[in-house]
Structures are given as C-alpha cells and as structure tokens.
Amino acid sequence: MNDDELIAGVRAAFEALDPVPDGVVAAGRSALGWRLPSARLAGLASDRAGRVADGVRGGAGRALTFARGGLTVEVEVAGTGREREITGRLVPPSPVIVEVRHAEVAAGGAVGRTDGSGFFCLPRVPAGLVSLVLRFEGGTPVVTSWVRL
Structure with a gap:
C-alpha cells in the first residue's frame, strides 16, 4: 500500500x-462568493450590548464600533426576534453605499446610502451572522468584521 x-x-x-x-x-x-479581495477590513473595536443611550429609538440594543485607519463605523442594532434594524454613521462623514452581507440576503438585497452627515439605516436585517460592505465613490471598498446579531 x-x-x-x-x-x-x-x-x-x-x-x-x-x-x-x-x-x-x-x-x-x-x-x-462573499470575498472582496481588494476590500479593506474594518475590525470590531467595541461591542456594547444593552448600552445604547437613553431616549434612543428602540430602547436598549447593541452598539458596535468598527475601525480602519482614520475611518470609524458606529452601528446601533435594535430589535428582537427574527429581524433587526441597523442604524449607523461614518466618521468622518462620506457618501457611501452600505450593503448587508448575510446568508439569507441576496447580493444587493439590503442596501442603504449615507446622508450628508454620514448616517445610514438598514431596516429588516435578519438575525444571524452579518457583515457590512461600504462602497465609496471611486474608492476601495471597506468590509466590517462578521458579527452575530
């Protein structure tokens, strides 16, 4: 043999x-299929469950911060059960298309756009493993670490 x-x-x-x-x-x-070889990773810098500021819509939730160089992505996750609402902002503000990567969401199925202040909202995101893709106009995309919502 x-x-x-x-x-x-x-x-x-x-x-x-x-x-x-x-x-x-x-x-x-x-x-x-989810690989973006040219993308840069914004790693999870902070994860604070249940510590969203008083008076924020949706009550207690989860606050996540992702960082890459001079870019910070601040995210708040609200909701229970099957779906979540993700609201966030970019620091510094920038015009960006924000896309959700999730096993149950088809490519381009959950997409938002930042406003002039860098804020964005992604309603009805399924619970589970999620990553965000930030597509800058004419720039290299940035992806966040995968987190379980």
Missing part, C-alpha cells in the same frame, strides 16, 4: 463514519 492508497482509505473512512454536514459545505462554498 502506498501513501495515496492510505490517504484514500482514511478519507473514505471519515466520509462513512463522520461526514461533513451539508450545511457546513454549503456555507464554505458561499463564503467564497
């Missing part, structure tokens, strides 16, 4: 005794 035959036998044994669930394989394949 050579190495190739041994590896083939081990692979067959694992496929028979402990196969990879179909959902995991599908998630891995779909993740490749």
